Amino acid sequence: MRVDDGCNTNLALSLGGGEFKSNKRHGREETPPNNRFALFPRHQVGEGDDRVRKRLRSPSRSEDSEAAETGDGKEARRKKLRLSKEQLAFLEDSFTEHSTLNLRQKQELASQLKIQPRQVEVWFQNRRARTKLKQTEGEYKSLKQRCENLSEENQKLMEEIQELRSRNSALAMCPSCGQRAAASHGFCVKKEQNSRSLYIAGG
DNA sequence: TACGAACACACTCTTACTTCA
DNA sequence: AATGAAGTAAGAGTGTGTTCG
Structure with missing residues (x-):
């Protein structure tokens, strides 16, 4: 007997992102790709490729010393909306x-x-x-x-x-009749002889 | 068929805010 | 009451896969 027989759910599908909604395109974005940073412009780190900048994150709290020197405004911390x-x-x-x-x-x-x-x-x-x-x-x-x-x-x-x-x-075979006898009874009924033979159940 | 744009999603980071000792 | 650490919620960045023209 398998315990999980009744546990077939759709959770795995859901977790695995099995359901991927088809995209309904309603037109192309007209804004240029780099417009995505229009709200919070990234710092000028040196390279132009956004994906290169991935690991060049804004300074952590422990590194605020250099972020704090915003004299020129070039390291202004991103204000979270x-x-x-x-x-x-x-x-x-x-x-x-x-x-x-x-x-x-x-x-x-x-x-x-x-x-x-x-x-x-x-x-x-x-x-x-x-x-x-x-x-x-x-x-x-x-x-x-x-x-x-x-x-x-x-x-x-x-x-x-x-x-x-x-x-x-607690049941055992009766050696005389070959049938099971209930231990609670302590004997089996031998129909053909219509008599009772004592049987002590083993085990 | 290849390609690029647009998009959705997963993962992750960061910041603002809350809770608690 | 003040404060700092830890926890949490949410906004945002990035990489990747999918769809479509």
């Missing part, structure tokens, strides 16, 4: 209507909220990730509970089997 409650509510409403955006929707939202389209895009991206995370957590809890229930059930069945086995071992 916090969306207002109104903006968040608007985005949430929008998200409940559609979890993905086309270009027009993104631009309209950005215009209405007075933020960059890139920010709208990032917010939706993070929002989808959070939704998926919550869903995964829910599935995990559900599966965990199911597993616990099955373990409990399995334990009961094992105990039942043990009980049956112990009862079975």
